[in-house]
Amino acid sequence: MSGQRVDVKVVMLGKEYVGKTSLVERYVHDRFLVGPYQNTIGAAFVAKVMCVGDRTVTLGIWDTAGSERYEAMSRIYYRGAKAAIVCYDLTDSSSFERAKFWVKELRSLEEGCQIYLCGTKSDLLEEDRRRRRVDFHDVQDYADNIKAQLFETSSKTGQSVDELFQKVAEDYVSVAAFQVMTEDKGVDLSQKANPYFYSCCHH
Numbered sequence: 001m002s003g004q005r006v007d008v009k010v011v012m013l014g015k016e017y018v019g020k021t022s023l024v025e026r027y028v029h030d031r032f033l034v035g036p037y038q039n040t041i042g043a044a045f046v047a048k049v050m051c052v053g054d055r056t057v058t059l060g061i062w063d064t065a066g067s068e069r070y071e072a073m074s075r076i077y078y079r080g081a082k083a084a085i086v087c088y089d090l091t092d093s094s095s096f097e098r099a100k101f102w103v104k105e106l107r108s109l110e111e112g113c114q115i116y117l118c119g120t121k122s123d124l125l126e127e128d129r130r131r132r133r134v135d136f137h138d139v140q141d142y143a144d145n146i147k148a149q150l151f152e153t154s155s156k157t158g159q160s161v162d163e164l165f166q167k168v169a170e171d172y173v174s175v176a177a178f179q180v181m182t183e184d185k186g187v188d189l190s191q192k193a194n195p196y197f198y199s200c201c202h203h
């Protein structure tokens, strides 16, 4: 990416085959690759410039490998991330258990990282609702508990993919604005624990 400045480091996490690479492909190149599945090895990086109001924001997206073989490597990539998109496959309950594993790690090791839960392959449910293996309301309750945002996406149709990444960038801009405000006015940053902080920064 030849020295491009990145505003927000975003890391994609989740079990193998949940569709992390496809999500990034849809968002960055607006395409869905068909053909034999190719697992990510290590991690891949891509930068995307986008607009939030009159501001330009560059997302630096690290797409990690979901295979447990690369677990130690994924830890290197989430370090210092401002946002983590933790993916699970809506048709695979074990992938949601794996998502919870990553959330637990992020919560204990990367406090400053905002978590976005992403249920993938929603198009498969449009075809047949009985394929759903992860209940929306259960995940919403869990997301509320951990103060995460929840999205259900399809990289095949594009459903909610732009909205997800747009929200990541918007939250970054809100938090940055909040920090400038608190630096200017000398507001105590311990107020982060206050619900106002969340309503200010995540809507």
Ligand SMILES: Nc1nc2c(ncn2[C@@H]2O[C@H](COP(=O)(O)OP(=O)(O)OP(=O)(O)O)[C@@H](O)[C@H]2O)c(=O)[nH]1
Pocket (backbone or CB within 6 Å): 014, 015, 016, 017, 018, 019, 020, 021, 022, 023, 033, 034, 036, 037, 038, 039, 040, 041, 064, 065, 066, 067, 120, 121, 122, 123, 124, 153, 154, 155, 156, 157
């Ligand atoms: N129907 C459908 N299939 C999808 C979708 N997203 C991904 N897939 C398929 O799921 C498989 C895995 O997708 P990947 O994007 O490679 O998954 P990954 O999470 O990056 O996998 P790893 O690199 O092993 O961690 C591929 O065959 C994709 O075509 C989707 O939204 N809908």
